[in-house]
Amino acid sequence: MACNLILEKRLMPDYTLHCFLESGNAFKPALMLQLSQADWAPKFVDFMNGANRTPEFRALNEMGEVPVLIDHTQDDAVITQSGVMLWHLADRYDQFAASNAQEHREVLRWILFDNHKFTGSLAAYRFMSHFMKKGDTPEAQFMKGRMIQAFKVLERRLDGRDFVATQGVSIADLSLAGYCFWPEHYDTDWNDYPNIKAWLERIGNLPNFATPEELLPTE
Ligand SMILES: N[C@@H](CCC(=O)N[C@@H](CS)C(=O)NCC(=O)O)C(=O)O
Numbered sequence: 001m002a003c004n005l006i007l008e009k010r011l012m013p014d015y016t017l018h019c020f021l022e023s024g025n026a027f028k029p030a031l032m033l034q035l036s037q038a039d040w041a042p043k044f045v046d047f048m049n050g051a052n053r054t055p056e057f058r059a060l061n062e063m064g065e066v067p068v069l070i071d072h073t074q075d076d077a078v079i080t081q082s083g084v085m086l087w088h089l090a091d092r093y094d095q096f097a098a099s100n101a102q103e104h105r106e107v108l109r110w111i112l113f114d115n116h117k118f119t120g121s122l123a124a125y126r127f128m129s130h131f132m133k134k135g136d137t138p139e140a141q142f143m144k145g146r147m148i149q150a151f152k153v154l155e156r157r158l159d160g161r162d163f164v165a166t167q168g169v170s171i172a173d174l175s176l177a178g179y180c181f182w183p184e185h186y187d188t189d190w191n192d193y194p195n196i197k198a199w200l201e202r203i204g205n206l207p208n209f210a211t212p213e214e215l216l217p218t219e
Pocket of ligand 1 (some may be wrong): 022023025026052063064065066067080081082083115216
């Protein structure tokens with residue numbers, strides 16, 4: 001029995017991430033885990049067939065949202081909201097975090113902007129346009145307008161800066177970059193946003209960077 005327990009512990013990764021490839025929200029913690037060279041495993045959620053709306057999934061996350069991170073090093077703590085995951089992992093690996101109160105406010109400010117305005121509009125427009133093929137509806141066009149406004153905010157912010165919230169890369173950058181590697185899915189050419197393009201190249205050049213396709217499962 002004790003032997004089995006020890007074996008199970010050895011086979012169990014430190015983290016399980018419930019996720020699927022198309023989810024930029026899942027890519028945010030996946031990228032953080034990858035850049036931290038953490039011991040983690042993805043667990044596929046069949047989102048396109050409604051797996052996130054099942055009672056089993058809601059028992060895990062009452063919000064019915066992907067991603068969900070299980071921290072096996074902390075009594076299988078269930079963590080939802082990618083921003084909370086990023087914060088949790090930054091604490092654990094002591095990198096990409098804020099190092100003083102002012103940076104703390106900046107990192108949080110940009111993660112909130114990302115969740116509400118940037119990812120909030122981009123992911124909705126991408127879903128309507130690329131996946132539902134309903135990009136011409138007034139609702140989709142409204143979201144596209146919000147998305148472009150959010151792009152302009154980020155483009156201006158990155159004028160003369162390498163990263164969004166702190167001098168070096170922080171979890172705010174990882175949050176904002178979550179959906180940025182599929183520009184063709186939301187009619188965007190990053191050449192139109194040279195500061196964002198250069199910032200994405202900086203993120204892509206971080207040691208151990210991997211793409212969503214390399215990190216997230218399709219089945
Ligand atoms: N703010 C959340 C957003 C998560 C989210 O909206 N995930 C999508 C998949 S990428 C989802 O589960 N949507 C289901 C729904 O909105 O009901 C986060 O950052 O984790």
